[in-house]
Each structure stands twice: as structure tokens, then as C-alpha cells.
Amino acid sequence: MAPQTETAVITGGSSGMGLAVAQALAKRGGWKLHLLDLRPPLEEVENSTFHKVNVTEYDSLAAIFQKAFDSDGRIDFVFANAGIVERFNFYEAHPVGKPPSPPDLTVVDVNLRSVIHTSWLSQHYFRHSKESNNKVLVMTSSVGGFYRCQVSPSYCATKHGVVGLMRSIANYYYDDPDINARVNSINPGTVRTNLLDAAAWDSFDSDIFVPIEKIVSTVLMLIDGHDVDGSEVGGKPISNGASANGNGHSGKKLNGKAVELSGTRHYYRDQPPFCDAQMAKTMGDTDRTTYAGS
Numbered sequence: 001m002a003p004q005t006e007t008a009v010i011t012g013g014s015s016g017m018g019l020a021v022a023q024a025l026a027k028r029g030g031w032k033l034h035l036l037d038l039r040p041p042l043e044e045v046e047n048s049t050f051h052k053v054n055v056t057e058y059d060s061l062a063a064i065f066q067k068a069f070d071s072d073g074r075i076d077f078v079f080a081n082a083g084i085v086e087r088f089n090f091y092e093a094h095p096v097g098k099p100p101s102p103p104d105l106t107v108v109d110v111n112l113r114s115v116i117h118t119s120w121l122s123q124h125y126f127r128h129s130k131e132s133n134n135k136v137l138v139m140t141s142s143v144g145g146f147y148r149c150q151v152s153p154s155y156c157a158t159k160h161g162v163v164g165l166m167r168s169i170a171n172y173y174y175d176d177p178d179i180n181a182r183v184n185s186i187n188p189g190t191v192r193t194n195l196l197d198a199a200a201w202d203s204f205d206s207d208i209f210v211p212i213e214k215i216v217s218t219v220l221m222l223i224d225g226h227d228v229d230g231s232e233v234g235g236k237p238i239s240n241g242a243s244a245n246g247n248g249h250s251g252k253k254l255n256g257k258a259v260e261l262s263g264t265r266h267y268y269r270d271q272p273p274f275c276d277a278q279m280a281k282t283m284g285d286t287d288r289t290t291y292a293g294s
Helices: 016-028 058-072 106-127 153-175 212-224 277-284
Strands: 006-011 031-037 048-052 077-080 135-140 181-188 258-262 265-268
Touching (some): 006 016, 006 058, 016 031, 048 058, 058 106, 106 135, 106 153, 135 153, 135 212, 153 258, 181 212
Parallel strands (some): 006 031, 006 077, 077 135, 135 181, 181 258
Antiparallel strands (some): 258 265
């Protein structure tokens, strides 16, 4: 009997982290890969289809999801990975006498708005992928989703938003019997991709980069669902997926995890604890799908 073929949709799939993950899945075998980007892949990827799309245009993005589903009859893995950096000086002074022009918020459209759209579309096609038994959505956030980033505050805000989105939908996507998908985010430190030019990258200390191989192994780990050599910040045992040393795992797969990557290490970042019991009750009251009738 031929091995089951799974389908992946990867935004930002033609270069950097998206391309590297696509190549790793191709090497594994058993995957049909749909690479979404503005330009074709920088390198050939076996068993892949390139789809030219601007991820900020919902109708175009939705049409590609439908095309992939019509072609393969299923979508198993979505990597919401498309992203750009902030390309203006947030702190630039402007002359007196009139208000400044609005800031360029393309970074918000690509890094957050398109991730919301991708997550929305993933939910729909996961519901109808009846043959899949391992549906996974991974979002690319950043350590800027946890920490301040003075040089790019708009970028930082988008990455905080991605973490909030992931944490908000993860339990529902997993618990709903029709969707039944795990949702996690990767939150890497500095990764040398084509987001910046060589001169910009050379302004960083050489010892701070996260290897692209670490990005790939972490995404594959999230697809498989069980941790390999990670820990909670502070060395606490991992509560969802596996023991910190990777020796065996529980039956529960990784879900709702914001995975921070620093160098060749990764850590699981839980949301901050509630300040008191009243706040826990307040937020507990939001664990529903609608405010209607409340």
C-alpha cells in the first residue's frame, strides 16, 4: 500500500525559513507542498507547486487555499510564515505646521493581518480535511513577541499580536472535533534570511544568530507533536508533549506553545500568570466563541 501523502501550505515559501522547511518536508517524503510567495523559490523543491500571491490580498490567498484543497483533497499543515521588517524610522522628526504623513503599516498587513487570514482559512480547510489525522498550524512570530524592540516597534507589535492570536485559538482548534488541529508559534531570535541586506546583517554580533537548521528542526518537531531537548524557561519540566531531555513522551501532543529559539536552544513560554483570582475569572469568561446572548 502506498504511503499516505499529506499536503502543506507555506506562506513565504520561496526563501528563508519557509523554503528551508519545505525542503525538509520534501526530503522526508510523503508531502505535496504548496509554496506561496511573490517570487518563485530560490532553489528547486521536489513535489512542490509555486503559487504567486500577495498574502495581504485575502481573495487571492483564499483562492490558493481552495486550489490546493481541490488538487489534493486535504490540507494537513499550514506554515503561516510570510513576514517583513519595518522599513521606516518610527522616531523620525517632522517639520512643524502640519501633521506628519501616516506611517507605512505594510508590516502590519503582512506580519499580522495575513496571519489572521491564514489562520481563518486554515480552520475552514482543516474542517473539511477528513482524512487527515495530524492537522497542524504553525505561525512565525519572533522574540519580538515577548520583548520590547526599540528599533522596530511596529514589527514588535505585530509579533506580540501573533502570539496572542495563537494562544487565543489553540485550544478551540484542538478541541473542536471537526477542526482537531494543533496550533503553535515559533519565536526565534535573529535569523539571517533575506529580510535584510548584507550590510544590515553585518551590524549584528555574529554570535547571536539562530541557525536556519534550528528553525527547521523546531517546525518539524511541532508537526510531529513531541518535544526534543527543550525546556520551560527556568528549567521547569515540559507540561505538554515530552520530557525536557526528550526521553519518551506523554500521549498529549504539543499545542498552544510559543516556542522561543535562542541559538541552538528552544524554550516554551507560557502566558503570564493572572494577577489575581478575579482576573482569572474575568479571562475565564472569555473561553467561548461568541458574546451573543451574554
